[in-house]
Amino acid sequence: MHNDRNKILVDSIKRLLRRGAVTHLRKIVNKTHAADLSIVFRSLPLVNQHKLFNMIEDVEHKGILFSELEENILLDLIEAMNFDDVVVILEHMPTDDVADLIGKLPGDKSDALLEAMKNEGSEEVEGLLSYDDDTAGGIMVPDFIAIKEDTTAKEVIESLQNENLDVEMPFYLYVVDEYERLVGVSSLRQLVVVHSATPIKEFMTTDVFSVQTDMDQEEVAKIVARYDILAVPVVDETNKLVGIVTVDDVIDIFRAEATEDILRMAGVGEEYIETRSVLSSTRIRLPWLFASCLGGVIAFFIINMFEENLIKFAYLAAFIPIIMGMGGNVGTQSSTIVVRGLATGRINIRDFWPVVIKELTVGLLLGIVYGLLIGVVAQFQYSKQMLAISVGLAVLTSMSVAALVGSLVPMLFARIHVDPAVATGPFVTTSIDIISVYFYFQISAILLGI
């Protein structure tokens, strides 16, 4: 339904552009939310993007659109724009979005823009740029309401009315001491409810969650999600309040991290963007397949070692797909469960052995069931007991080893602080292929007495 609305919007805008219906276009563009315009921009050539962008009257609307646009579209658009126009827009954007944008631009351009923005918040932007992208400091906004402990409710309301406060999340009122250290939090709601002469320190909550600037963004997101709060204050090492991370950024972090994990597990590379060209898509996916290619070559040499077996018993080859397939699928199950469990906090790295042993046991049980089943199929087809036993044992071994490798590798990676999702994709699958093939031929060589 929502997709339909976008489709209608894109179609109308394209039609109006063809007809050159400027008045009508101008009306639509100024009425449409920037998030929706950013979808429209994806389907338009640069020249039309530029045309529509110039029709936007409100400079803040332009700023929000800047924040919503995809990186490659944004960079092209900025390249095509007048430098001074860009500066004016940046000056009307929230500091954290400016910092994000500046971070994406080439060095000379970003320096020039920061220079031009002087005295218009560029110091704050430079402050934000000094933190790592993926930390609380990198994602926080430095705009928040900080109030001294002795201020009364009435004074707070007055200051909210007088000052033209430009804050993103005006629902929490942070209370600081004389050194700007965070000591408590209150809310607009409490402010409205208490007697107007009460100083804020008497009705604030002192039990306030805060995070340090260097905390990983995923940890920050988990805290916000866990305690159902709308924003978490960020403090420096002296507990001085320096910014807040808001819940809308937390949503973006969770969605981005989930996409990153999924793409990594599929061996696509986390940087993949669906809208890229065929050639750049191919380039990004090419190297990830190399692991699997190398694994295939190794499996090839292993089978070659057993060429005599194959010459004697050609039908051995017919079981290669099922043995590899069963191992591969159990391995994918195990590694996915572990990777996602680690990401959602349901699995703890400290439970290393319990997790691995549980997966191994499940793999063994599944291996017994499918080993028997496939062994019976082999027996029916060839009526050779030793062959049936070889195939059954190979399935059992392949599935158990797969569950072991599939859980052990991501747990190990997590322990040495490498993203376990990276481990899961081609690496686990490929090593399981090699191990499965090796055990299969080794077992059959022994049992068939070759």
Add this chain to the structure above:
Amino acid sequence: MHNDRNKILVDSIKRLLRRGAVTHLRKIVNKTHAADLSIVFRSLPLVNQHKLFNMIEDVEHKGILFSELEENILLDLIEAMNFDDVVVILEHMPTDDVADLIGKLPGDKSDALLEAMKNEGSEEVEGLLSYDDDTAGGIMVPDFIAIKEDTTAKEVIESLQNENLDVEMPFYLYVVDEYERLVGVSSLRQLVVVHSATPIKEFMTTDVFSVQTDMDQEEVAKIVARYDILAVPVVDETNKLVGIVTVDDVIDIFRAEATEDILRMAGVGEEYIETRSVLSSTRIRLPWLFASCLGGVIAFFIINMFEENLIKFAYLAAFIPIIMGMGGNVGTQSSTIVVRGLATGRINIRDFWPVVIKELTVGLLLGIVYGLLIGVVAQFQYSKQMLAISVGLAVLTSMSVAALVGSLVPMLFARIHVDPAVATGPFVTTSIDIISVYFYFQISAILLGI
């Protein structure tokens, strides 16, 4: 870091339980956030869960813990508790959480609880239970601030001060007409800033996003995320305001949907919970592997059809793993990109052919590169040109078909409104295995003149 804190908490509580240090335990339990206590409960036997639960003094704290606990723990705990105590706690919980909880209980228990709660919001709970779980109606809270159009800012503030409003998200003030139809929205912040005699209809925003009760929860979540709002109002078919969906629920939806997609793609079944026993884990994973087993058996019969080839040229078997592996990995890449693209809205179902053709082209290009590479390896190893060409062509075919199937199947599933993630797991991989093996032996039969 956050994980460490939990570990310390769990360890201290276990130690204090062993020592029977009741006073100390009581202090910790009442000071700890329910979200953290729910983690502690995971590691404790029921008798100790019960003991700790009874130490909680604030009944609302108990209610939040009810909402935070995992389903199986919660059900056991409620079973072990006094019926009347449960009723009292439910009466102090937000209506949507009560509805969730009641929905999980066996029929007789839930009826008895609803009966006992009469006149204490049980009608609201029953109202919520009438909506589908996965819709806006199923996840909304019926507690919000609704204000008539002509109310002045001062009157609103007074009513906020006098009434003991129990709402989850008191930041948005929804404005309704005489028929309770949603006409606008304002915020506490605007209330504080405007002149006190201004009626709310003069400073409210009339351009308000709302969703209907039957909208899918994932769509609702996307709207909240897209427009960076903290809550979205839910209306019935007459535009009457009936509830709101808050941003904290949206976070939970996104995380749950991502986990569901990942588990489905890995063929684990979306209901998987890491904490289950070995036997129930095995039971859940067993049927998903059957597709792959069936596919393996089919591949087995296909290879059997070509047994003559294998008897003449035993080394053909050595290339089976690499041809299957390359196809399988490209197929996983393509299907993952499509499934995640559809989930995040970057790919639209309407772009059916552009998406499929793009994936096919990428698969072809990747197939050319790796087909050449693996063909060269074959040539070096055996110095048989026709074999090298067969293997190269088989890799090319396998990778192109895999990209085609990997993108086509989830797009088709999405079009007929079946979750594309289901399609991606064992189904796509297995069909690619079969197709790859068939083409490989068919190509080599022709080129090697068997």
